Amino acid sequence: MTDHIDRRTTLIGMGAVGLTAAACGSAQVPPPGRKLGYAIVGLGSYATRQIMPQFENCRFSRLTALVSGTPAKLDQYGDQYKIPARNRYSYANFDSVRNNPDVDIVYVILPNALHAEYVVRSARAGKHVMCEKPMAVSSAECLTMINACRQAGRKLMIGYRSRFQPHNMEAIRLARSRAVGKPGLIESEHGFPIGDPTQWRLKRALSGGGSLMDIGIYSLQALRYMSGEEPVSVSATEFTDRSDIRFREVEDRIAFNLLFPSGLIGQGFSSYNSNHNHLRLTGDKGWIDLDPATQYGGQEMRVRIGNDERKVTPPDGPGANQFAGQLDHLSLCVLSNREPIVGGEEGLRDLRIMEAIYRSMKEGRTIRL
């Protein structure tokens, strides 16, 4: 524990000096040699292909432990990332992570229905928690998770990586600065043709819902972060071909409209049937367009103001990696005792709106929020 405590003390000693910028993921002078240790819970595709390779790009975060129900995965990735045997956990002995000073943060990358349990167990083990989106399968679960972390005095952050993606960050900045005038419409569509009908995403008990919970949440998030407002009403239109073996339990596609207090309208779309990855905010002077908007990479942004249309490329370099930015943001929040820009409350807001979207499509009416 010595190293753990020393690290904390030293950095709390630093105070918040120079750490404020963490809120926008910008460059920091790292305390030499001080990186918080992450345990990854769930060694599926997103964890192993997207997240774990990114720790080498982090300045405040390192991979120190793995949790899986599959011993072969623990062997494979444990060896690959040089994780000592004592830091390889099964789900059965996961709670003993409380005694492991190498682990500061637990990152839960499990099927949606397991998020609540593992976030609560992590907080009770005294660990800070990163939880993949969607935060949970219901707003009630979100409240439980928020309370558990609060009671344990631990940070909770949701894995909304786009908030650390430079094009999206620049788009938000441009929107807020009224670069394209007063916004009237934000459109965002996300989808992909889902394959293997046996996967957990298509089992309601594990996913909590279909495309909206999985990929449409990017559209919802984008409408919210581009607007900077919370919607006052939602109406939704769904179509699902129940004769398609993939869609026996969950929805295929949903179009949803959000009305924001300023009068800004958000048009969102979610699909498990076709590829979509787009975001556009239109103001009375022009528009900001990201296409693709939220993929793992390859973002492109065009901005039109009046008759002038141009490609905008945010500066590259340190802090330009959305995955590392996300991981380091929570580390910095822990180190400086600040709240993440996408904490549990942010995950809860999305769940509440998604529940309203589901209610709207079922009841055929606009739901006031």
Next chain:
Amino acid sequence: MTDHIDRRTTLIGMGAVGLTAAACGSAQVPPPGRKLGYAIVGLGSYATRQIMPQFENCRFSRLTALVSGTPAKLDQYGDQYKIPARNRYSYANFDSVRNNPDVDIVYVILPNALHAEYVVRSARAGKHVMCEKPMAVSSAECLTMINACRQAGRKLMIGYRSRFQPHNMEAIRLARSRAVGKPGLIESEHGFPIGDPTQWRLKRALSGGGSLMDIGIYSLQALRYMSGEEPVSVSATEFTDRSDIRFREVEDRIAFNLLFPSGLIGQGFSSYNSNHNHLRLTGDKGWIDLDPATQYGGQEMRVRIGNDERKVTPPDGPGANQFAGQLDHLSLCVLSNREPIVGGEEGLRDLRIMEAIYRSMKEGRTIRL
């Protein structure tokens, strides 16, 4: 009357040979020297700047008469287009057009609330009728107009020019041939920042409604012609700043979702506050994108199939002019006694859906059609 009758007889003698292709606006061998005569009713900006200059590009249509309440306009445009004095009408003496063999077709380009009256008067004067969109300010008026033309045995066509615009025609062909797979979503946004607060478009008594009736109808039409289906339900979200002097009487912006029988979802948008002119159909293999989609000119189309994205440019040449294509289509329908592809029933369908959109936004519920 001799010339008039002769022309008819001759062309009916031709039968429908070679005229079938009129339904898609493609090339025709014109009967030498035979052009039907159009009277333009209403000499506003759209008539004088967009329609009247296009007769010189027509093969079956010519401008033969003008109708206006402003003598100075009759003088100016009458002289410019060499319209004889006997073919210059006021609204007061318009009905005497029945005795004018130079006029085969009356094109009504008046404020929306006057469409019904002038279509009915034209039909009763024995003339075929082209009517600008929206067809009228209510579906009840549309029925009256359809019945008047039917009783008079005259053709009625609505001025949906995009159906004769080559990129849109090619997009429809590609969609129907399943070039991008099975369609799941069609998006179309249309809008512009409306200026002069005193114009008739902003007076409900003359316009019948706001942006939806004027520019949003392009989004609605596009969703319908790209789908080739009729929607089964509609839900809509509106925002209008009633403190804006432009929007005392009519709506600013509306987002509306249509559900089609195949499960295809249409997302439409209409605005009097920001510029929009876009159409995209997404299938499970790719998309067809028109941007701009329905402007007077400058259309561009991109098609993506799998990973292959390319610009598609329909062949130029005769028939590639949407305005001339629209004008000649009705002439050919008259000459061959065929029904226009965008007849009164088509205008009626849009009015019924727009009425449902208004009802949905007012009642906050999905309206079944």
